[in-house]
Amino acid sequence: MEMQSPAAATGETAGFGERFLAYLIDLVILVIPLGIMNLILPQALYFILAVIITVGYIVYFWTSTGQTPGKMVMGLKVVKADTGELLDPGGALLRYVGYIVSSIPFYLGFFWIIWDEKKEGWHDKIAKTRVIKVVK
Numbered sequence: 001m002e003m004q005s006p007a008a009a010t011g012e013t014a015g016f017g018e019r020f021l022a023y024l025i026d027l028v029i030l031v032i033p034l035g036i037m038n039l040i041l042p043q044a045l046y047f048i049l050a051v052i053i054t055v056g057y058i059v060y061f062w063t064s065t066g067q068t069p070g071k072m073v074m075g076l077k078v079v080k081a082d083t084g085e086l087l088d089p090g091g092a093l094l095r096y097v098g099y100i101v102s103s104i105p106f107y108l109g110f111f112w113i114i115w116d117e118k119k120e121g122w123h124d125k126i127a128k129t130r131v132i133k134v135v136k
Helices: 004-012 014-038 044-063 069-075 089-103 108-117 122-127
Strands: 076-080 129-133
Touching: 004 129, 014 069, 044 089, 069 076, 069 089, 069 122, 076 122, 089 122, 108 122, 122 129
Parallel strands: none
Antiparallel strands: 076 129
């Protein structure tokens, strides 16, 4: 018997609200240690470490489980749109770069999820990803 991937099993793409709540949870997780670091480290060192920690956090979770802690809480998972598989490091970095692109024009690329019929943000389109609902 062939096992279906989570994407094939549920097929339901997550909407803006639940994705935003997952983002807020991850933001809180990152802001606390980064805020402390900002108070005690020289600004240049803080900036370098903040980028490394933030990108490392995101890429690690997207490539290992497809779920950051925020997405775990919300029952969401990032997968490749065409196969439902986890992202590889290159795909995860591309999606992260897509986050930057999505945020530049007043976060329009994130709000795009609201209007897009596939519920994809620009970062999803750039990296060919979906955020799906999974069993918590």
